[in-house]
Structure formats: structure tokens, C-alpha cells
Amino acid sequence: MSSNQTAAGTTQAATVRAAVTRFLARYVDDTTLLQQHGLLTGGVLDSLAAVELLAHLERQFGITVDNEDLEIDNFDSVDAIVAFVARKAAA
Amino acid sequence: MNTTTTTTVGVVGAGVMGASLAHALTARGIDTVLQDTDPAALDEAMHRIAAAGRLARLTGAAGPGRPGPARQARLTGELTELAGCDLVIENVTEDPAVKRSVHQRLDAVLPATAVVAVNTSAVPISDLALATGHPERVIGAHFMNPVATSTMVEVVRTPYVAQWALDRLLEILGQFGKESVVVADAAGFVINRCLMIFINEAAALLDDGVATPQQVDRLFRGCLGHRTGPLRTADIIGLDTVVRTLDVLRDQYGPERFTPSDRLLRMVAAGQHGRKTGQGFYSYTTDGAAA
Secondary structure, three states: OOHHHHHHHHHHHHHHHHHHHHHHHHHOOOHHHHHOOOOOOOOOOOHHHHHHHHHHHHHHHOOOOOHHHOOHHHOOOHHHHHHHHHHHHHO | OOOOOOOEEEEEOOOHHHHHHHHHHHHOOOEEEEEOOOHHHHHHHHHHHHHHHHHHHHHOOOOOOOOOOOOOOEEEOOHHHHOOOOEEEEOOOOOHHHHHHHHHHHHHHOOOOOEEEEOOOOOOHHHHHHOOOOHHHEEEEEOOOOHHHOOEEEEEEOOOOOHHHHHHHHHHHHHOOOEEEEEEOOOOOOHHHHHHHHHHHHHHHHHOOOOOHHHHHHHHHHHHOOOOOHHHHHHHHOHHHHHHHHHHHHHHHOOOOOOOOHHHHHHHHOOOOEHHHOEOOOEOOOOOOOO
């Protein structure tokens, strides 16, 4: 991978991270909670927010969340969500 | 007493709760008939059921342990289509007159062995039971949304309920993977008689300048261990529903104990009903930040 590709990937990841964090901030009283793991398993996000997150990722980033993607590890932290979007966008 | 082993459940009302119930029942392999007189509500329910299916898959709520393979809910506009159900769960709007009318019509189409559950936030069950010809089979069942991921049901027993009907309801709830606590019939039961006071006072103290919504909810989570604070919970329930529930409680217990706060009334009048409208105590619009 060239340094240009690496820089582009880093920029894209930062954009996705900012967008995901902005979206999830509506559902938490304390945005520092979004930096931790366990967004779903730890109860930071309620289940209705989780449903809306899936729809938002599809709308915002033009990806499709398939049934086989519905694994908790893909959505339990902002890091995991950013990585998931990058994988789906590259596929 | 009904001793059939194949259970069919009817769900009356295809709103948020009705769709959530239909999803959770079918995900558990229980035959389900979803009835609503509004075709648009049935269409919307299909989308909600699909979204609920994704959530259940994500959280594992539809995983191992269910009694049978997932089913497809049958949709209908006619109450007569519920005639073969072992249990019917009514979820229409929190208006005692509307509920009474639905229960009288349900009573006319159901066999005497069918059990009727009233899914309500606050409407007293006895009044509805006594409006029918079979008060012995009418029981309160207050489900939490989303149904598939909530394990507990508040069951409300009137003085008129037959033991066979209560046993049958608890048996079906068991098939449904739910635990239950059986309480007596008094408006608001346990959950909403307490919760509505929290929500109403939390809304009022915003107008008093005591705290912000975020501060209120953080305190309830941090100090009392609540999973969500009262204002965010109100946004999920819907502020219009909160006001209707407070109205029912006011009619039962008096205005000095339950009168919707000015803040709640203003927000409902302005169309700020919570998550479903994109704005409540918090903002849920595309580019909105927390209010």
C-alpha cells in the first residue's frame, strides 16, 4: 500500500469515526461513554438505538448490513463500527 | 380449559408495541395473527417487524432456546380472523373508550376458552373486563418495548379472573420466554404509577432551571442504577403517550397527584413527541445534537 493510499484510508476512517460518533451522541447522556467497548453489551446504547444505527450506517455510507454481518463484535465499539464500515466499503 | 399444544396468539393493534409483539412471538416460533383496521399501520408494522428481526439477530435474542422455527405473522384487518386464537393481546391506543369498544367486539368473536390480555400503560383492567361477557378471561399484560429483548412482563390480575385463564396466560408467556410478576389491578399498576411521577417531575424541574435533561438522566443512571434516565425513557415511550397515561392516572387518583406538567403539554402541542418525531427532550434528527 502506498503512502497516499494509507493517508486516504486514515482520512476516510477519521470521517467515518466523526460521523458515527455524532450520530451516537444523540443516544447517550455522556459522550465519553462512546469511547469504551460494550456499546451494546454494556448497555451504553439501548436496543432501539442499535436498530437506528444499522439503518444510519446504510444510508450514510451506502453499505448494506447483511444478516451475516449482524454480529455483536461488529458494533460493540466505535472502533469496531469504523472497521466494519471500511470492510464493507472496500468489498 | 384449553389444552391445545399448538398456540396461536392474536395481536390487536399494529402500532409500535403491536409490531414489536408480533415480531417477538413469531421469532419464538409462535403462530401469530396481527390485526389492525388501518392498512397503512399493517404496512408500517411489516417494516418494524423486519427491523426488530435485525435487532434480535444482532443481540442474540432470537438465538437458541426458542421452542420452534421462526414464523411469519399473518396480517388482517378483521377481528373475526382472531376467532381461532388461544390468546389475544390487545394494544390499541391508551383511550379507555376505544379499548372498551374493541374488547366488546373481541368478546363476540372469541370462544369462551380464549384468554384476552390487555397491553396497557395505565388503563384499569377491571373496567374493560366488566364491559365484556367474559370478565374471567381478561387479564392485564404490560409488555416492555422492544418485546424481544425484554424478559419481564407486568401481569395484572383483576378480582374477576379465573385461575385457568391466569394459568394459561402464564403458560403462554413461558413459551414466549418471558418471566412475569402478577400484581393487583389499580391504574398504572406498579411500573407506570411510579415512572410517570419521575417523568412528570423531571420535565417540571427543567422549567424550574434545576438541571438539563442530560444531568437528570445521568443522575438517575449513576446514582440509582437505572438503565436509562426518565427523560430519555419518556422520549422512547412517546411524550403523547406519557401525557395520555398521566391523564388516566389523574382521573383515577386526582389532579393533586397526577397532572401533566406545563413542559410536557407544551412539547406535545408543538409535536415534540420523542424519538418517533425526531425531537423530544433530545434531538434525533439527522444533523441534530442532544437538545
